[in-house]
Amino acid sequence: MPGLDALAAPAGGHGPVAKVAVVGAGWYGCHISEELQADGHDVHLFEALPEIFGGASGHTQNRLHLGFHYARSAVTRRQASQGYRRFKQVYPALSRPVTDNVYAVPRDDSLLDGETYQQVMQASRLPFEKVDSTAYGLEPSTTAFRVPEELLLTDRAKAHFGESLRPQLRLDTPVESFEETDGGVLVNGELFDALIDCTWGAWAAGGKGVWSDLYFEPCVTLVYESERRDFGLTLVDGPFFSVYPFRNGLHTLTSVTHTPLARCRSHEEARQCIARQSADTLDRTRRAMETEVVRYWTPFRESFRHVNAFFSVKAKMRSESDARVVSVRRSGRRISVFAGKVNTIFLAAEAVRRELHAVVGKDLWVSL
Structure with a gap:
């Protein structure tokens, strides 16, 4: 069975490769896939629709939040502000000022x-x-x-991720079967070391028992x-x-x-x-x-x-507060991501790295 022990270390010297299935090619699925790919992992991005950003990521107000929406949630303001600055550093061409x-x-x-x-x-x-x-x-x-605050340039983001993730993309490919085994997870019958669900509960099999709230x-x-x-x-x-x-x-x-x-x-x-x-x-x-x-x-x-x-x-x-913060949960070898705003993709990617390390039991952590 082609698990981690059978795979060579990536050229960057970051440790062993994990074969990872990411479900959902929106902002979070694309960014996390790009980050894990840069770490040297073998990433496969599944999207049920014929193109990336075909769901909520492509049908939104396209606001790069700084925190002004959240006067009643200090943690959301802090995450938005930090994520805004990070977004401008990492993706400077994917947003622009509003006059x-x-x-x-x-x-x-x-x-x-x-x-x-x-x-x-x-x-x-x-x-x-x-x-x-x-x-x-x-x-x-x-x-x-x-x-x-700035305007997200969604069409430009689609072009960017479509090019950078071209070898990893499996468009028009819904995840129709998922099964955990002793050595990995079977996704549509194919073996992976872990699965990362970035569908916000849209993938029904991913939401059971994970996002009951x-x-x-x-x-x-x-x-x-x-x-x-x-x-x-x-x-x-x-x-x-x-x-x-x-x-x-x-x-x-x-x-x-x-x-x-x-x-x-x-x-x-x-x-x-x-x-x-x-x-x-x-x-x-x-x-x-x-x-x-x-x-x-x-x-x-x-x-x-x-x-x-x-x-x-x-x-x-479901929450009694005004918070819209990142939440990453793990159940077995399935890692599920939930967040409210685009600019918290970086916090989510860091949390996914930690959970991936816990899933495969090897040192996969790569500092940002």
């Missing part, structure tokens, strides 16, 4: 007042500039800040065209909305209240919910979201024209 990116705190409806929000961000050493809210068409009582939200994101070519507006902290640059001069509109269409027990149930959406239900959702926006920001209807929408499934962990 005018504003966070606003409504006086009456936010869970925090503007002064407290500002103090939280100052204490977290996040960079921002306080601006005149009325200059953006917001109420004078709204506190507003210009921030340097997950739930799934079928989500709709609206797409608009506007003369405001590079503008973002996000209201915090509460059940508000966000307008953010997307691609090709378009913007997305999301809403804490209206973007999630339901709360489901499984990824498949969420997909079925999306399949039931009709033109009429989408139109009702659009009108509800636009009404919410105009309540706080009246220039919206003058500047933005609805052109499209896309759906996705978001997996979330």
Whole structure:
């Protein structure tokens, strides 16, 4: 049986090679595969869809978070800020600045007042500039800040990983069978030393007994065209909305209240919910979201024209807090990854390395 003992050490001298199956070619699956490949491991990346980033990673707001979304979670702010700096170092060509990116705190409806929000961000050493809210068409009582969060360039990221992982990619190849043995795991009948699940519960076999505390939200994101070519507006902290640059001069509109269409027990149930959406239900959702926006920001209807929408499934962990942090769990030779934001891919990769070392019982740790 071709386990670790039968494999030669990689040229870099980092120790024995592990043959690893990674499931899910989104941001996390691609980054972790690239990291393990750089360590010298024999990585095989399985993706059920015909292309990488075909799931939630390719259908998102594309925001590279710095922490401004999370005034009520210090650990999430810290992870976001550290991950932002690391992302800019490792993938400098995969994001870009947004010219005018504003966070606003409504006086009456936010869970925090503007002064407290500002103090939280100052204490977290996040960079921002306080601006005149009325200059953006917001109420004078709204506190507003210009921030340097960036836009993820998803198309460029797909091209990057598609090239760097070309030999490892197994596209249009769902993992239909999985079995743990004494010396490894059988994935579609092929022997591996370990399996890393980066599907956030979308792969049903990976979620059993591992992510029992997950739930799934079928989500709709609206797409608009506007003369405001590079503008973002996000209201915090509460059940508000966000307008953010997307691609090709378009913007997305999301809403804490209206973007999630339901709360489901499984990824498949969420997909079925999306399949039931009709033109009429989408139109009702659009009108509800636009009404919410105009309540706080009246220039919206003058500047933005609805052109499209896309759906996705978001997996979330049941929690009483506002935290969206990295979690990596191991069961036998299966390592499962869960996280909330793209820029925590580095924390996840470090945790996966530790768990991989524990799985194979050899020194596979490689310092970053």
